[in-house]
Amino acid sequence: MRQPKSRPMSARVYLDHNATSPLRPQARAAMLAALETLGNPSSVHAEGRAAKALLEDARAAIAQGIGAERRSVVFTSGATEAANLALTPALRREGDEAPLEVLLIGAGEHHCVLQGHRFPPDAVETLPLTPEGVISLDALEEALARRSCRRVMLALQAVNNETGVIQPLAEAAALIHAAKGVLVCDAVQSVGRLKMTFATT
Incomplete structure (x- = not known):
């Protein structure tokens, strides 16, 4: 019996640029x-x-590229170490008086963020995503309203490292800043791909 001719393999297409x-x-x-x-x-x-x-x-050069001051650029070994450094109730900005008490995170965040780091487990709330894979701004608004008497940090990635979904960062930033909270953004997947500066977050 004659074997069917095999088709030549086409060139491999690499589709994991969000990772590397x-x-x-x-x-x-x-x-x-x-x-x-x-x-x-x-x-x-x-x-x-x-x-x-x-x-x-x-x-x-990095500060200029992301619209930040030079003194704001801190070098770490990678995004996981940066998250470990930032996700803490002890984080202070100039003029802050009260400590951060609550950490809000989107359900689609990187594993290193989902762990909550130095926030106690009962101070971490995971917010749902919409069917499109973005954080629910309604859920964020409700969570901020429930915790209006407490200082809140929101951890939100700019772009998902697996799906490539772009989060509504400007809208989320407006909500968290109106509540006098702090936004920590994992921007690893967006730098060099999306136009983004510290001024917009």
Whole structure:
């Protein structure tokens, strides 16, 4: 019996860019140049000062790219460490008097956010998503109304790392700021893809 001819395999299409994308040539060149720089940025000798200058140039470029002040850019090993750093009742902004008491999170957040970190479990509330996969703004508004006497943090990713769904960040920010709360945004999937600045959040 004659075997049917097999079709040639087409070129593989990579569709997981929300997780990891190929490194751009410009980024590769910058990384290699940085790896050639010897010195501890905290040291005062010539090599240390060169490393410090490289670090501060990177900080300035990132700040400019996201519409932030240089002093607002803090380097971490990744988004999980950044979430660990930010999701705490002890977070203070200039002028804050009362501590944060409640953490609101969308049901579609990254696992590191869903854990709630340094907020006690009974202070964390998970808000439902709409059928489109975005946070329910009605549920957010209701949660803020129920907790109007307490200071609230909202943790909301800009873009989902698995589905690519874009969250209504500006609308959520307006609600949380009107309640004198704090918005912590995981913007890992949006930087370089969406036009977004600190001023809009």
